[in-house]
Amino acid sequence: MIRLRKFCITLVLLLVSFFAHSQIIIGEAAPYILVTNVLVGKGITTNNVVYNGYKRSCGFFENGMDSKLQMEAGIILSTGIAVGAKGPNNVGNSSTSEIKTGGSALLDLYATKPTYDAATLQFDFIPQTEDIEFNYIFASEEYIEYVDKNVSDIFGFFISGPGITGEQNVALVPGKTLPVSIDNINHLRNTQYFNYNYLGEKTLQADGYTTILKANLKLEACKTYTIKLAIADVGDPLLDSYVFIEAGSFQHKTRLGRDTFICAENFDIELDAGNPTRKVKWKGTDINGGNIVIKDDTAQKIKATAFGTYEVEIFTDCGSFIAKKKILPGVKEISLGKDTIFCGDSLLKKLEVKNRIFDSYLWSDSSTGDTLIVKKSGLYWLEIERSGCKKRDTIILTLEPLPKINLGKDTIICGQVDLILSAKEIASKYIWNTGDTGIRIRVNKPGLYSVWSINKNCSNRDTITITQRKILTVDLGPPLREICENDTVSLKTGIRDTVNYATIWNTGETTSTIYISKSGTYKVTVRDKLCNFLASDSVLVAVYEGAGDVWVPNAFTPGENDNINVNFKPVSDIQSFNYYRFLVFDRWGQKLFETTDPKASWNGYFENKLCENGVYIWSLNVKSNCSKGDMNFQRGIVHLIR
DSSP states (O other): OOOOOBOOOOOOOOOOOTTOOSSOEEEOOOHHHIIIIIIBOTTOEEEEEEEESOGGGEEEEEOTGGGTOSOOSEEEEESSOGGGGBSOOOOSSOOBSOOOOOOOHHHHTTOSSOEEEEEEEEEEEEOSSSEEEEEEEEEETTTTTTTTSSOOOEEEEEEESTTOOSOEEOOBOTTSSOBOOTTTSSSSSSGGGEEEOOTTOSSBSSSEEEOOEEEEEEOOTTOOEEEEEEEEEESSSOSOEEEEEETTOBEEOOSOOSOEEEOOSSOOEEEEOSOTTSOEEEEEEETTSOEEOOSOTTSSEEEEOSSEEEEEEEEETTEEEEEEEEEEESOOOOOOOOOEEEESSOOOEEEEOTTOOOSEEEETTSOOSSEEEEOSOEEEEEEEEETTEEEEEEEEEEEEOOOOOOOOSOEEEESSOOEEEEOOSOOSEEEETTSOOSSEEEEOSOEEEEEEEEOSSOEEEEEEEEEEEOOOOOOOSSSEEEEETTOOEEEEOSOOOTTTEEEEETTSOOSSEEEEOSOEEEEEEEEETTTOOEEEEEEEEEEEOTTOOEEOOSEEOTTOSSOSSOSBOOEESOSOOSEEEEEEEOTTOOEEEEESOTTOOBOSEETTEEOOSEEEEEEEEEEOTTOOSSOEEEEEEEEEOO
């Protein structure tokens, strides 16, 4: 099974107000802060906070309500990097490669295979009552492909202390003894606790997640317990998983419930402290920071009639603790975006309130879907409702035509380029890629030319390519090409395009390359069919056998002023040799001249003196490309006449 490596990014801690509009925010914080200032409610004493794992695998999240997580804030543990949980869900197999931590001996006891990338946050705490609870959500990239594949990532909340045997996992499927895992809550079983997270959703970078689940701890009041919050990969270090634990939810059990959002201006909600045998004390703060008057602030149950935060202090045998509940307006302001001008011949705009879900939608055209497709200018509005609360927003969309512009088709110019390019229709401003700003420009070289035609709100652009066909040239190479018998030489025009450039050789062939094995003069003519340019070239091909013909004169007349026959050298019909050595001696064997240059000749002088009349001996040793076997050696005499 091939599974991609994990990827995550650094957390940045940001605090956002309740009325913020954005995706989930994830940040880093010290483990002690995460436990004492985020997770644990007032009245629970904590100490010995210890974190084991990669430092960026634990963190803090906020603004979860706007991301459909339905959990506003809390702490997060991950098998990758915590901030990797942030949406959108743009890939189906997100993995983090930089985690190099090992597994968890505790989770190894429950896993089917070895664990990797473990993150464990543990702390001691002293409860004041017998019941502690907290809320959490489990999410993973392993959904749904790896359900029942025996590689299900594992997590657990393990409690130990008085009255508990060993370390017991309290992260259980509601009403069952099964641990919460990919194999136990998914699209096949316990589906009421499972949410798909389709690709493109801005909720999380995870393919599935559970609903809000509750962990319940049955303890002995005023005694010390240890809890370990742990998560790890199973079988391999691939595909990230996450646990979100709600802020302030690690608290003594009451009957206040989670925060409530309502819309009615007049309401009467009963709040129950849920500890009938204990003394209680209520207080409240409205959304403007003022005090809320509570008629009987020591009653177990009170009536809440104003928006704000309600706190109840419950007194126990080992102190007191505070539980809170917020009652707030049901929905935040909604936004369809800013008024917008669209440029072009058509408009296509999807209107929506992104990343939020409401009970009902009513658009200006009376439709009731969560989106509206707009195809023309106008004023549009949306009214949403959730839990009896309504909010409305309006947007104006305007469609304006683009400036007309047409530089024409791409053009081929034969020879010199000299053109006038024009944007044609009047606009308020023009910007050419040449730097010009007029309605037209003059161009004198090939290239790509473009212009922006700009009106008040809209602009348009057109581009034209000018191609120049220059005067045609053909070069077959050196005018003489020497080859050996039974060999061939290729003659090339260098112009492969024989469709647009008509090619004709004096052999009758019409290809860009011909192959020659016989002596002769070969000529080619190429015609540019578009511009009717003509070009031609010719080459002499000489075919030789062996070293070719070499002739050595038998007399010469050096020192004469007529420049006729004044130098002595071999004459050959071959221009190049693999080896060449020519020597001249006098009758007594003294060397008078030597050269390896086939073009060099003896002028009849030796040591700057003209030699006497007489007979001189020469030798010639040559080998050409066509020579077979040994080098050609010749010897003879020459008469020097003066």
